[in-house]
Amino acid sequence: MRKITIEPITRVEGHGKVTIKLDDNNQVVQSRLHIVEFRGFERFVQGRPFWEAPVLVQRLCGICPVSHQLCASKAMDVIVGTSSGELTATADKMRRLMHYGQFFQSHVLHFFHLASPDLLFGVNSDPLKRNIIGVIGAFPEIAKKAVLMRKFGQVVIHLTAGKKIHGTGAIPGGVNKRLTPEERDQLLVGTPEFNVDLMVDWIQEGLELFKGYHKKNHEFIDGFAAFSSNYLSLVRKDGALDLYHGVLRAVDSDGAKIFDQVDYQNYSDYITEEVRSWTYMKFPHIISLGSEKGWYRVGPLARLNTCDFIPTPLAQKEFEQYKAYTQGKPNGMSMHMHWARLIEALHAIEMIRELLKDPDIIHGELVKTGERSGEGVGVLEAPRGTLFHHYRVDQNDQITLCNLIVSTTSNNEAMNRGVTWVAQKVINGHKEIPEGMLNQVEVAIRAYDPCLSCATHAVGQMPLELVLQDLDGNQLDRRIKNVGDFDGAGT
Amino acid sequence: MEQGQISLTIDGKECVAKEGQSIVQAARENGLFIPTLCDFRSLSPAGTCRVCTVKVGGRFVPGCTSPAVNGMVVENETAELTDLRRALVEMLIVEGNHMCPSCEKSGNCELQELAHHYRIVVPRYPFLFPVQKVEARMAHLFIEHKRCIQCLRCVRGVRAKDGHEIFGFMRRGSDVRITVDVTDPEAVSEATAKKAMEICPVGALIQKRVGFRVPIGQRRFDRKHEKDGKQL
Numbered sequence A: 001m002r003k004i005t006i007e008p009i010t011r012v013e014g015h016g017k018v019t020i021k022l023d024d025n026n027q028v029v030q031s032r033l034h035i036v037e038f039r040g041f042e043r044f045v046q047g048r049p050f051w052e053a054p055v056l057v058q059r060l061c062g063i064c065p066v067s068h069q070l071c072a073s074k075a076m077d078v079i080v081g082t083s084s085g086e087l088t089a090t091a092d093k094m095r096r097l098m099h100y101g102q103f104f105q106s107h108v109l110h111f112f113h114l115a116s117p118d119l120l121f122g123v124n125s126d127p128l129k130r131n132i133i134g135v136i137g138a139f140p141e142i143a144k145k146a147v148l149m150r151k152f153g154q155v156v157i158h159l160t161a162g163k164k165i166h167g168t169g170a171i172p173g174g175v176n177k178r179l180t181p182e183e184r185d186q187l188l189v190g191t192p193e194f195n196v197d198l199m200v201d202w203i204q205e206g207l208e209l210f211k212g213y214h215k216k217n218h219e220f221i222d223g224f225a226a227f228s229s230n231y232l233s234l235v236r237k238d239g240a241l242d243l244y245h246g247v248l249r250a251v252d253s254d255g256a257k258i259f260d261q262v263d264y265q266n267y268s269d270y271i272t273e274e275v276r277s278w279t280y281m282k283f284p285h286i287i288s289l290g291s292e293k294g295w296y297r298v299g300p301l302a303r304l305n306t307c308d309f310i311p312t313p314l315a316q317k318e319f320e321q322y323k324a325y326t327q328g329k330p331n332g333m334s335m336h337m338h339w340a341r342l343i344e345a346l347h348a349i350e351m352i353r354e355l356l357k358d359p360d361i362i363h364g365e366l367v368k369t370g371e372r373s374g375e376g377v378g379v380l381e382a383p384r385g386t387l388f389h390h391y392r393v394d395q396n397d398q399i400t401l402c403n404l405i406v407s408t409t410s411n412n413e414a415m416n417r418g419v420t421w422v423a424q425k426v427i428n429g430h431k432e433i434p435e436g437m438l439n440q441v442e443v444a445i446r447a448y449d450p451c452l453s454c455a456t457h458a459v460g461q462m463p464l465e466l467v468l469q470d471l472d473g474n475q476l477d478r479r480i481k482n483v484g485d486f487d488g489a490g491t
Numbered sequence B: 001m002e003q004g005q006i007s008l009t010i011d012g013k014e015c016v017a018k019e020g021q022s023i024v025q026a027a028r029e030n031g032l033f034i035p036t037l038c039d040f041r042s043l044s045p046a047g048t049c050r051v052c053t054v055k056v057g058g059r060f061v062p063g064c065t066s067p068a069v070n071g072m073v074v075e076n077e078t079a080e081l082t083d084l085r086r087a088l089v090e091m092l093i094v095e096g097n098h099m100c101p102s103c104e105k106s107g108n109c110e111l112q113e114l115a116h117h118y119r120i121v122v123p124r125y126p127f128l129f130p131v132q133k134v135e136a137r138m139a140h141l142f143i144e145h146k147r148c149i150q151c152l153r154c155v156r157g158v159r160a161k162d163g164h165e166i167f168g169f170m171r172r173g174s175d176v177r178i179t180v181d182v183t184d185p186e187a188v189s190e191a192t193a194k195k196a197m198e199i200c201p202v203g204a205l206i207q208k209r210v211g212f213r214v215p216i217g218q219r220r221f222d223r224k225h226e227k228d229g230k231q232l
């Protein structure tokens, strides 16, 4: 049996590796994505005072600190005797503003920096041009808008959290600031080049860009790494898309509800994590379906599969088109993640516009507390998917237990399936690593925007090492793709 | 010169001070900056941190405990003293465990502010990473020993309602450890915890459950920097 190893080397978040096993007829028998996560964090938090958690845990991830801060704060809301659904109007809206700011900038980053080069130049174009630097050269207008959109999201975060990254806005039971009218007007009125209305227009241009590409490239967008699965996310009680707060809902590949209206304080009655010998990463699954069948996907694709509608008008219109494409059935096409992501970005910026016009972000009480409790769960939808934070706190206010399920962990099985899909398509029957293999594996993993690619976001490429071995572990073939160069055609 | 006044020079600047004032007080009154950490408003000086070190007659003396004397010539902002003070701040940093990004004193912390002032990015000394347990048993006060700089401001400045001392210390030198009687649940009231947090220059004494309530931008040194920025 042969073994192919693909190793994405990342600097910060963790270290990933793909191994593909071939039998003697060069048929793929198994492929696995190994991600070494920094699990020590859950221990690190133990003993710390609970009010420190939101600030501490945001260090977990360099790219979505806001999600961790808000999620820990939601858990701590319960500890201080309230719930995220019962906060003051000001606290709820300021936190939402921060969250939508994070969503907008994260989704814009992913689409324009990582995906748009393929779309603007075509996947078979000159690899040296097909990156964000190439986009800046050839499509300066689009590049400029992408940069300003991202900046807009960052300014929203800065004004709500006090800093662009690693701020302190959300605290147990509420927030520590409101916006001043001047701060609000920076976003609402802004300048002719930088205001919320422009952002709403620009993200719609991004959607048109995607849809135009989709029209011409159905086969790739619909076919690449497409498979069915279960889906999980928060939804608002009435079934609306809600990225910040709600109840848990899971649907199967036909759209039938596996569970619904679940209070996330009881998440562990519905979801459990399994440890497997070959990776540190856990495999969460839906208990009632068992570990084999119970795996699920989270993230943009999942959210648009679980929710019934989107509560902002422009995004709802796009959602209707999107749903019509699959006749209302759940969408399992991995590349449609980009489409879903853009619809969510549109929803996020519509929500930001709504919130900026709301007087509650200028006036009102910041914090609400009640009777102390010893255990709290926070759940929200991070850009990459459902995020769980679970804490126990003793009578001295020290954290005694911390359990986190991050979205990349939930998508673990799905990413493995994506890699398997590519391996079977591309490697079956080959003795050598085929041209384009690295790119295809990268595209399949990156659709989930996993944390292991965080460190390479800036240039939009995931460094990969792929090694082909024979039965005895001798190297037969090896390909490396560093940041800055591309591995031939591929996708 | 009026009765009770003296004159001295600090870095060549003619200064007028009141008799009995320390060099630090004299400098402040004349709009000059000498860094301090263990010195605190009305408290009698303890001279534990030495970041206020100045040079008088070729000798190093602590500015907070040395009285200003008529005709005195004080060196303050020389390259030598700046390096010495920076070294002292660096020592305090490596002797403790200072993770400013997750510390609730950040922005209100005098040690952080001095590190900022001296543009300390990487200390010249190796980090000691002391392992020190937190004291979390009191209802209103949390003690983070690993951030304590042994300035003894708490020992000198925090008293219970009836006047008795609350904080003490054991061991000596850089091993000094702040102690408090945790068996008496009444000893540290909410108000006392608040006072202790205010008096502590760093994030060692923490009033429970109020962390991060002051937003970035409105903390003590954020405001100072904003003002400085505007003046510039």
Ligand code: SF4
Pocket (backbone or CB within 6 Å): B097, B098, B099, B100, B103, B104, B105, B106, B107, B109, B110, B111, B112, B147, B202, B203, B204
């Ligand atoms: S006490 Fe001051 S220097 Fe130490 S971690 Fe806290 S803010 Fe930083």
Ligand code: SF4
Pocket (backbone or CB within 6 Å): B147, B148, B149, B150, B151, B152, B153, B154, B155, B178, B199, B200, B201, B202, B204, B205
């Ligand atoms: S606890 Fe604070 S005030 Fe007391 S000695 Fe330590 S640093 Fe100084």
Ligand code: FES
Pocket (backbone or CB within 6 Å): B035, B036, B037, B038, B039, B046, B047, B048, B049, B050, B051, B052, B053, B062, B063, B064, B065
């Ligand atoms: S301030 Fe003078 S020795 Fe500390």
